[in-house]
Amino acid sequence: MKAPRPRTTLASLCLGLAVLAVQGPARAQSEPYKVFDTRPVFTEGPFLSALSDTSVSVVWMTDAPSHAKVVLRDGDTVREFEPQVDGLVPVGQRHVVTLEGLTPGKRYSYEAVATRVVRLKPYWPDKGLSSSSAPAVFTTFSPQQKRVSFSVVTDTHEDTARITRLMKMVDWAGSDALLHLGDAFHWIDSEEQLWAKWLRPTVAALGPGKPLLFARGNHELRGAYARQLAGYVPTPEGSYYYARSMGPVHLLVLDTGEDKADDTNVYARLNRTVPYREAELAWLRAHAASSTHLASAPFRVVAMHQGDWGWLPDNGVAWTALANQARVDLVIAGHDHAFSYHPPDQTHAYHRLILGQDQLARIDATARELTVRILSDQGALVHALIIPARD
Ligand SMILES: [Fe+2]
Numbered sequence: 094m095k096a097p098r099p100r101t102t103l104a105s106l107c108l109g110l111a112v113l114a115v116q117g118p119a120r121a122q123s124e125p126y127k128v129f130d131t132r133p134v135f136t137e138g139p140f141l142s143a144l145s146d147t148s149v150s151v152v153w154m155t156d157a158p159s160h161a162k163v164v165l166r167d168g169d170t171v172r173e174f175e176p177q178v179d180g181l182v183p184v185g186q187r188h189v190v191t192l193e194g195l196t197p198g199k200r201y202s203y204e205a206v207a208t209r210v211v212r213l214k215p216y217w218p219d220k221g222l223s224s225s226s227a228p229a230v231f232t233t234f235s236p237q238q239k240r241v242s243f244s245v246v247t248d249t250h251e252d253t254a255r256i257t258r259l260m261k262m263v264d265w266a267g268s269d270a271l272l273h274l275g276d277a278f279h280w281i282d283s284e285e286q287l288w289a290k291w292l293r294p295t296v297a298a299l300g301p302g303k304p305l306l307f308a309r310g311n312h313e314l315r316g317a318y319a320r321q322l323a324g325y326v327p328t329p330e331g332s333y334y335y336a337r338s339m340g341p342v343h344l345l346v347l348d349t350g351e352d353k354a355d356d357t358n359v360y361a362r363l364n365r366t367v368p369y370r371e372a373e374l375a376w377l378r379a380h381a382a383s384s385t386h387l388a389s390a391p392f393r394v395v396a397m398h399q400g401d402w403g404w405l406p407d408n409g410v411a412w413t414a415l416a417n418q419a420r421v422d423l424v425i426a427g428h429d430h431a432f433s434y435h436p437p438d439q440t441h442a443y444h445r446l447i448l449g450q451d452q453l454a455r456i457d458a459t460a461r462e463l464t465v466r467i468l469s470d471q472g473a474l475v476h477a478l479i480i481p482a483r484d
Pocket of ligand 1: 310427
């Protein structure tokens with residue numbers, strides 16, 4: 094049977110809508126669509142995730158659906174970064190804007206801007222007004238910077254008092270970044286938990302200008318919301334594992350996955366970390382073979398959650414061999430909830446340092462030496478390690 098002929102053509106419908114909109118009563122400002130007198134409120138952030146020498150992801154939340162952009166200033170040069178996904182500008186309450194093509198070692202100022210979308214109709218969506226964050230400054234890492242300092246915590250496990258206590262101990266003026274080595278959670282159930290139990294107290298200390306670098310822990314693979322985590326701690330690369338060129342340190346942030354085999358019954362066949370870790374290892378191998386900064390930097394540091402590489406079918410033999418071959422100097426990890434230090438031995442050509450749950454590590458590196466100082470949450474020195482640069 095033939096479909097009935099439409100009474101109006103698409104063209105006449107468009108024209109009709111256009112006339113309606115132009116004649117609509119709530120049109121504000123000079124926009125040709127309806128703009129209501131309502132602005133989004135910034136409820137979380139903005140903060141900087143996974144800063145590199147040329148990129149960073151800016152993350153924040155608004156109380157109502159909005160679209161987002163970041164205005165970046167560098168002296169008199171102004172650039173706007175507005176994301177799109179498959180050709181559409183994202184509209185939501187969580188905003189991620191990745192800034193790319195930045196200059197290494199440069200100081201930038203940025204503002205996060207959110208514009209309210211009141212009703213997302215097919216044509217003539219109703220909009221609202223914009224809100225901006227206060228201008229904040231950050232400096233990109235650089236392979237050429239003379240020194241680098243960063244602070245490290247791990248296994249905060251939803252204890253916000255612990256987070257606040259440790260964050261108060263950080264020398265923010267002297268830290269280029271905060272590194273969290275994973276297990277911020279027991280498991281992840283919701284967006285509110287992500288903010289309340291980790292990101293909110295962390296970002297309160299970081300502010301909008303110091304970057305958070307995150308190595309995923311085994312507990313972050315668990316729970317109904319675990320699959321959404323990457324949207325809250327995004328990386329410009331879109332991956333939980335990545336490398337950073339920070340002057341004297343070439344930092345490798347790795348994802349050590351789960352602590353049990355994929356076919357362990359508790360996972361009910363929902364884990365497939367074996368191919369994931371194989372892809373990660375292939376990336377690390379290719380990176381170690383091609384990165385000029387890895388080859389030339391005075392120090393190579395691996396930051397990851399499980400100090401023994403996590404559960405792997407070969408117990409991590411291939412990873413240890415690659416780390417030795419890549420001349421890794423230091424592995425810093427967590428997971429054990431207690432401090433331990435293991436000097437290089439017959440198997441490992443690198444120092445291994447396991448940070449405890451209520452401890453803060455500060456890593457400082459120059460071209461000549463890398464220093465790690467680990468403090469208890471009472472400020473007592475737990476351990477100091479000085480690694481001289483190789484000849
Ligand atoms: Fe863990």
